[in-house]
Each structure stands twice: as C-alpha cells, then as structure tokens.
Amino acid sequence: MKAEFIFGVDIGGTTTKLAVITDEGKIEEKWEIPTNTTNKGVSIIPDIAAAVKLKMTQMNLSNDQVIGIGVGAPGPVNMQTGILYTGVNIGWEKPVALRDELSQQTGLPVVIENDANAAALGEMWKGAGGGARDVVCVTLGTGVGGGVIVNGDIAHGIKGAAGEIGHITAVPDGGYQCNCGKTGCLETVASATGVVRLAKEEMEKSNGMSKLHSIMEEHKAITAKDVFDEAKNGDSAASAAVERLTFYLGLALANLGSALNPERIVIGGGVSRAGDILLDGIAEKFKKYAFPTVAESTEIKIATLGNDAGVIGAAWLIKYKH
Incomplete structure (x- = not known):
C-alpha cells in the first residue's frame, strides 16, 4: 500500500498544532494539544508521539501508510543532525535531539525545521507564495x-x-x-x-x-x-x-x-x-x-x-x- 499521509506538527509556546495531511498538501484532520513546558519541556516529545499514535489508531493507519512527521520548532535547528539548539519559549535551554527522539518514539521518519521557516514553506507550497x-x-x-x-x-x-x-x-x-x-x-x-x-x-x-x-x-x-x-x-x-x-x-x-x-x-x-x-x-x-x-x-x-x-x-x- 502506498504511503500517502503526513503528520505536520507546529510546536508553540502554549499549544502544539498537529494535522494529518495528504501528500498533495490537503489537511484531512487537525487538532491541538497543550505544550507542557514544565520540567524544562521533558514531556513535549512524548506528548507529540502519543498524539500521533492515538490519531493513527483512530484513523486505522499503519506506519506503512504514513510518509513521516514534519516538525516546526521554535528555535534554531540543524536539519542534518536533527538537533534543536535551543527552544527557550518551550523550556528547552539546551540542545535537544528532537528528530531522533520523536522518530524512536513513533517508529516514523522525522524532519525538523524552525517554525517560522516551516510557515514560510507552507505559504510557498499552498499559500500566498x-x-x-x-x-x-x-x-x-x-x-x-x-x-x-x-x-x-x-x-x-x-x-x-x-x-x-x-x-x-x-x-x-x-x-x-x-x-x-x-x-x-x-x-x-x-x-x-x-x-x-x-x-x-x-x-x-x-x-x-x-x-x-x-x-x-x-x-x-x-x-x-x-x-x-x-x-x-x-x-x-x-x-x-x-x-x-x-x-x-x-x-x-x-x-x-x-x-x-x-x-x-x-x-x-x-x-x-x-x-x-x-x-x-x-x-x-x-x-x-x-x-x-x-x-x-x-x-x-x-x-x-x-x-x-x-x-x-x-x-x-x-x-x-x-
């Protein structure tokens, strides 16, 4: 079966937006979860992983049907290493291996980007760009x-x-x-x-x-x-x-x-x-x-x-x- 769905994640200081999106860029479902910034944001990645897995269960999606997870995060990132250098607004004061940790917890490929850059790419692809x-x-x-x-x-x-x-x-x-x-x-x-x-x-x-x-x-x-x-x-x-x-x-x-x-x-x-x-x-x-x-x-x-x-x-x- 061809993988045809993507999870888009936009981590914000108060809430994290998630969406199931087709490979053509159409949003099938979208929802939000609170961004838990307590304890230096230790729960943020597990919360995202849990939300993705729950939605896959609800939509009866297997890993084979999901291309992967794209994440926009509030801070400077290194796309090659998958590390977010710092995310002060969400409690991440030190570098976080966002890509690898989320991939390990979901079993899906992950790509990360700065949140403003992700929004720019969205506008380029399907918006005013x-x-x-x-x-x-x-x-x-x-x-x-x-x-x-x-x-x-x-x-x-x-x-x-x-x-x-x-x-x-x-x-x-x-x-x-x-x-x-x-x-x-x-x-x-x-x-x-x-x-x-x-x-x-x-x-x-x-x-x-x-x-x-x-x-x-x-x-x-x-x-x-x-x-x-x-x-x-x-x-x-x-x-x-x-x-x-x-x-x-x-x-x-x-x-x-x-x-x-x-x-x-x-x-x-x-x-x-x-x-x-x-x-x-x-x-x-x-x-x-x-x-x-x-x-x-x-x-x-x-x-x-x-x-x-x-x-x-x-x-x-x-x-x-x-």
Whole structure:
C-alpha cells in the first residue's frame, strides 16, 4: 500500500498544532494539544508521539501508510543532525535531539525545521507564495519571525539563524530593548507590541486629542487592532503610528529585497489582518527604498494559510526533504 499521509506538527509556546495531511498538501484532520513546558519541556516529545499514535489508531493507519512527521520548532535547528539548539519559549535551554527522539518514539521518519521557516514553506507550497521558488515570509505577531526561501530551499546560515528578520536593526539609536539582548530590533516596533508602543508615543504628542485616549481609559489598554481601526478612521496619532510602522517594515523589506530579489514577499501573523492599510503603506516604502529592478519585480502579498501554514510547511519538509 502506498504511503500517502503526513503528520505536520507546529510546536508553540502554549499549544502544539498537529494535522494529518495528504501528500498533495490537503489537511484531512487537525487538532491541538497543550505544550507542557514544565520540567524544562521533558514531556513535549512524548506528548507529540502519543498524539500521533492515538490519531493513527483512530484513523486505522499503519506506519506503512504514513510518509513521516514534519516538525516546526521554535528555535534554531540543524536539519542534518536533527538537533534543536535551543527552544527557550518551550523550556528547552539546551540542545535537544528532537528528530531522533520523536522518530524512536513513533517508529516514523522525522524532519525538523524552525517554525517560522516551516510557515514560510507552507505559504510557498499552498499559500500566498503561489509556488514561487524565491520567497521571503515575514510573520508579524507577538514577535516578528521570518523565513527566506531561495530557489525552493530555506536559507539556514551556519548556525540555523538565517531569516531572523525580526532582529534586523530598525532603530539604530535610542531603540527599545529586545528580548534577544540588542536594542532597536524590527521586532520592537513592528510586532503587535511594537505597534502599541509606537501608538503610545504618538498619543503623548496628541495633547489628548486621539480616540486612543478614550479607548485606553475605558479598557486600561490599547491593542494593535485598535491602532489600525482608528488609523482607518483618520485618527492622527494612530495614523502616525501606522506610518512609522510601515516605514520600519518597508525599509527593512526593501533592503532584504535588494539583497535577494524574491518573486514574492508574504506577510502573515496577527498584525497582517490589518489588511490594505498595512500592505499599501509597506508597498509604498518598499517601492521607494528597494533597488528599482527589485521594486518592479517583487510582489508583496498577505499570507493566506493563517495558523495552518506551519503544519503544511512541516508536511512539505517530510515530502521533499526526507
């Protein structure tokens, strides 16, 4: 019997997403399990193995019918050795032999990749990348992640840290402290938290005239969605914050684009739900700052796969890199 199913796994800080996916990239079933980060994440791999084996029993699948398991993990990886160097968000402070341990516990082939890279591969294969072989993906969420695909393959770099777009320096002087230890990273001004930071700076200049002040008084906080919504309504402080955000992002992507000339730049994550007000601003700055040939030949698109990008990209890995 031909092996025709793949397990895609996307390990997150709170939950781990799993899916059974056909070798054509169609999701048959998807579900989530909690990511147990206690005791330095010692239960994470056994929990994934148990979830895979239970689903195989429920679907009456034998190992012969499963091509393998693709895993996206939050940290730098070595695909050759199958080791995740560190996964601080899930309690893995030391290198973990993720590939070999999961393979031993399931009896299935395993391929691992950084989670942002897996999401990039998913968008390339079945999402906004449209099958293009030169793609840059940027995920704007709690942080800023990224993946760089050159001629159909993820760029890894010498220590698995290529594509750390969130840590491009966007504010060289006087920038915010980043979790990575640097200051002024793109992540500090272009993540959901970063958008709010910029808005609060602009609110201070507005002499109490911004609608964001009343939202802050009522809810004790503002969100990135509030900032974009009020920018769409013409609020001056919100509009100024979005203008700064699109400047930082547009300039960073223009520099990346000038180095790589991708066919597409795909923007995903929760912040991308702002839609055209975000995309149009980025496109304008990209066109201004990118090398003219790049500005003409690179398309900027909003991601289409949402939370499924990681598991679909993980499935691509096992199909093409196993």
